[in-house]
Amino acid sequence: MVEHPDADALAGAALGGRVAHSGFLEPEEADALAAALKRPGVAVTSSGGSPAARRRVVIAYPEHLPDASVAMTAVYVEGIDEAEGLRSAARVAGVPAARLGDAVHHADGVSIIVLAPAPHELLGLRRVDGREVAPMEVPLERVASGSRRELEVVVPSLRVDVLGGRAFRVSRSYFAKGVQAGRVRVNGRLADKGSVADVGDEVFAEGLGRFRVLRVEGTTRRGNLRVLVQTEAG
Numbered sequence: 001m002v003e004h005p006d007a008d009a010l011a012g013a014a015l016g017g018r019v020a021h022s023g024f025l026e027p028e029e030a031d032a033l034a035a036a037l038k039r040p041g042v043a044v045t046s047s048g049g050s051p052a053a054r055r056r057v058v059i060a061y062p063e064h065l066p067d068a069s070v071a072m073t074a075v076y077v078e079g080i081d082e083a084e085g086l087r088s089a090a091r092v093a094g095v096p097a098a099r100l101g102d103a104v105h106h107a108d109g110v111s112i113i114v115l116a117p118a119p120h121e122l123l124g125l126r127r128v129d130g131r132e133v134a135p136m137e138v139p140l141e142r143v144a145s146g147s148r149r150e151l152e153v154v155v156p157s158l159r160v161d162v163l164g165g166r167a168f169r170v171s172r173s174y175f176a177k178g179v180q181a182g183r184v185r186v187n188g189r190l191a192d193k194g195s196v197a198d199v200g201d202e203v204f205a206e207g208l209g210r211f212r213v214l215r216v217e218g219t220t221r222r223g224n225l226r227v228l229v230q231t232e233a234g
Contacts, residue, residue, distance in 0.1 A: 007036040010060040014042040019061040019068045023098020023115070024048070030056045031188030031204055038187065038200070045212075046202070049074070049113040051232040052146025052209070053102045057115070071116035072101065074143045077128060077135045078109040085129040086110055093121040104143045111143040146209075148232045152217060154224050160186060160195040160203055167203075167211040167231050178205055209233035 010033075013020035022033060030046055037044045043063040048056040049072040061068035077086055083103030090100060090112075101113035114122065118137045125135050153166035161179055165172040176193065178184050183206035184191040197203050197213050204210045209232045217226040 007033055010058070011037055011039060011042050014060040014062050017062055019059065019065075021057050021059045021070045023096065024055040024057055024101045025098075027054060027056070027204060028185070028188065030058050031185050031202070033058045033188070034202060035187035035189065043068070044200075045069075047072070049101050049140055050104075050144040050146055051148040053113065055101045057101075072113055072140055073116040073118050074104075074111045074113050074138050074140050075118050075122050075135050076106075076109060076111040076138045076143070077125070077133050079131055079133060080110050080128050081105070082129060083110050083112065086112060086125075089125055089128045090119070090122050093125060095119045095121045106143075111138065113140065113143065146233060148230065150214065150228060150230050152226055152228050154220060154226055156224050158196040158198060158213070158216075158225065158227070160184065160191045160197050161193065163197055163211070163213070163227065163229065164203060164205055164208075167229050168205065168208045168233065170208070175205070175208075178207070183207065 010020045034044050034046055037060050041063055043061050046056040046058045057070050059068050059070055080086060099115050099119055104111045123135050125133055155162045155166055161172055161176040164175040179191050179193060182190055185204045186195055186197055187201055199213050199215055202210060202212045211229045211231040214228040214230055217228055219225055
């Protein structure tokens with residue numbers, strides 16, 4: 001698998017029949033990269049190792065493939081309570097920020113999601129915030145949180161506020177207020193009241209999660225659209 005944050009390089013790999021991915025990116029950067037990758041022959045998805053993840057890896061792959069993923073794992077450090085201290089120690093040890101995903105707090109420590117294999121510099125840490133530590137690699141399933149599901153919604157149009165209300169089971173007016181407040185993006189771009197989400201588009205709604213339009217299944221007798229969406233919520 002090729003790792004490169006540049007859109008042209010990622011797209012070139014996908015067009016050449018390979019799966020390629022970026023490192024972990026902040027939400028706006030990930031959405032912008034995903035938007036830049038959308039072109040004929042290239043399929044795009046993203047993952048943070050957990051449905052509720054904020055920092056995400058963008059994956060480009062040939063559109064004839066049904067899906068693609070990237071290997072991730074987690075590193076657990078017992079006895080600390082601040083994720084930023086762990087991040088700082090990891091960076092000082094030489095772990096690139098692009099290898100580090102979201103941190104998850106536990107009652108007795110902190111885990112951090114990373115691209116597999118776990119960086120040896122992170123596993124080799126012996127002090128964090130002045131405390132002696134012994135990091136260990138743990139299965140991603142032990143720290144992942146949030147939920148992902150597919151559901152069919154019936155909507156009069158593909159307007160973002162309409163789809164968002166149905167996807168997250170909130171009122172259209174509530175979701176529309178988020179759009180007006182600048183908390184909703186479509187493929188990395190700020191949504192407005194007239195924005196639509198077509199098949200393949202990804203919508204990020206701050207505080208709610210994200211959803212992706214998978215396909216339009218058909219129409220009802222009343223002319224509404226039956227749309228299959230995939231939602232990720234914390």
